[in-house]
Amino acid sequence: MEIFxxxxxxxxxxxxxxxxVALLLYYIxxxxxxxxxxxxxxxxxxxxxxxxxxxxxxxxxxxxxxxGFIKVGIIALIVVFQPEIRKFLLMVGSTNFSGRRxxxxxxxxxxxxxxxxxxxxxxxxxxxxxxxxxTGALIVFERNNNxxxxxxxxxxxxxxxTQPIIESIFFKNSPLHDGAIIVKNNTVxxxxxxxxxxxEKTIPKRFGLRHRAAIGVTEKTDALALAVSEETxxxxxxxxxEFIVFEDIDELTALIKQDLI
Numbered sequence: 001m002e003i004f005x006x007x008x009x010x011x012x013x014x015x016x017x018x019x020x021v022a023l024l025l026y027y028i029x030x031x032x033x034x035x036x037x038x039x040x041x042x043x044x045x046x047x048x049x050x051x052x053x054x055x056x057x058x059x060x061x062x063x064x065x066x067x068g069f070i071k072v073g074i075i076a077l078i079v080v081f082q083p084e085i086r087k088f089l090l091m092v093g094s095t096n097f098s099g100r101r102x103x104x105x106x107x108x109x110x111x112x113x114x115x116x117x118x119x120x121x122x123x124x125x126x127x128x129x130x131x132x133x134x135t136g137a138l139i140v141f142e143r144n145n146n147x148x149x150x151x152x153x154x155x156x157x158x159x160x161x162t163q164p165i166i167e168s169i170f171f172k173n174s175p176l177h178d179g180a181i182i183v184k185n186n187t188v189x190x191x192x193x194x195x196x197x198x199x200e201k202t203i204p205k206r207f208g209l210r211h212r213a214a215i216g217v218t219e220k221t222d223a224l225a226l227a228v229s230e231e232t233x234x235x236x237x238x239x240x241x242e243f244i245v246f247e248d249i250d251e252l253t254a255l256i257k258q259d260l261i
Contacts, residue, residue, distance in 0.1 A: 044077070119161050119186055120256045124249055126166035127228050127235050136230030137170040138180035138210045141260060142189065145221040147182050154179055154193035161186050170228075180213065180225075196220055198241065207236070214238040224259055 028041065051070055054063035123139060130137050140147070155176065159165055161183060169176045169191055179192040195213035203211060207229070214225035219241030227236045237244040237252055239259060246252040 047073075117185065118183060118260055120253050120260070122161055122163050123166060123183070123226070124253050124256075126163045127226055128249060129163070129167060130170055130228050131233040131235050134230055134233050135167075135170055135172065135228065136177075136210060137166075137226070137228040138195070138213060139166070139226040140180050140182045140193070140195070140214075140217055141224040141226075141256070142182055142184040143222045143224065143260065145223060147184075147189070147221065147223060150193050150195065150217070151182055151190035154182075154190045156190050157188050159188040161188060180210075180217075211236060211238075215241050218242075224256060226256075 047066065047069065051063065051066040054066060118141065127137060127139070140150075165188065166181075168174060169181060169188070171177060176191040180195050181191045182189040182193055196216040197209065197212045198216040198219060203215070208231070210227045210229070214227045214236070215238060217223050218225050218238045225238040227238070228234075229236070235249075235252070237246060237255065244255060246255055
């Protein structure tokens, strides 16, 4: 009877509270999914569950041990999850609430078809052709994190994505071929963009500055990146600061489409 009375006291604020907690956990999971941090995240959930269980069962000695770990572990977690915390704060800070569509776009599981999605096949086709001619290229896909702070380092554009446009931008004699381009939806947002380099991660010597820049931008933001090697003609895909392995062009296309959802 007491439980039934408690259920009757369940208010709309409680529903909002549960929804916001679920949303927060969802975004944390999305940030750490596919990284080493996911194992740490799962471990934290287990420790927290045990901590609450020992409190419920009144196992005072074990509870005090886990209680001390929870309190001291907060500082350690800030150090361990520093890249993920930075991404989360950047994601929150870059959210634009000026329009309903832009607002819901940040809640990607509620995203609807706007008819303006990135033409991944067109970009991959251009990369394949550039790879065959040993034309270097670096393409960044903007997702939730606003990349205007990077666009400002290059030439801001507003060009629809087509295969000839992509190829002409990275043509060796083109004044726009240096640096990266940023693609947002189906638009080339900026060209000749200077990206932050990663100097900490060890990568094979056959990879150059384009690949270090691709690692840097995908490590510091939630962007995706494609790099075409001028030396080998190899196409590389980057996400969360890591090389993403793929078997063929079809699988690469599918991966990018999935990551852009």
